[in-house]
Amino acid sequence: MTDSASIPTAHRALARSLRRWRRGRGIPLKRMAAELGFSMATIHAWEQGRRFPAGRHLDLLSAYTGIPVCAFFYPGRNPCDCAARLTRPRPGARL
Numbered sequence: 001m002t003d004s005a006s007i008p009t010a011h012r013a014l015a016r017s018l019r020r021w022r023r024g025r026g027i028p029l030k031r032m033a034a035e036l037g038f039s040m041a042t043i044h045a046w047e048q049g050r051r052f053p054a055g056r057h058l059d060l061l062s063a064y065t066g067i068p069v070c071a072f073f074y075p076g077r078n079p080c081d082c083a084a085r086l087t088r089p090r091p092g093a094r095l
């Protein structure tokens, strides 16, 4: 079991947002991994806060989920201008 005290706050916040989004929609980990072009292990590690995505991958997760990047970390607050940058990932794009 992971020692949650050793996981930075930002990692935990993103992990919680991703878990809530995916589970709330009943999207299998396998499907999300395939659609984003990452391994299931990578998505799972992000959802557990054990790893943290690079900036461009944060943008991709934002586009995929429709969640502004800032809302990953401050859910429930009004998103900043970054919401306007949301774009859809290209299907099959290699990341």
Ligand SMILES: [Zn+2]
Pocket (backbone or CB within 6 Å): 068, 069, 070, 071, 079, 080, 081, 082, 083
């Ligand atoms: Zn923002």
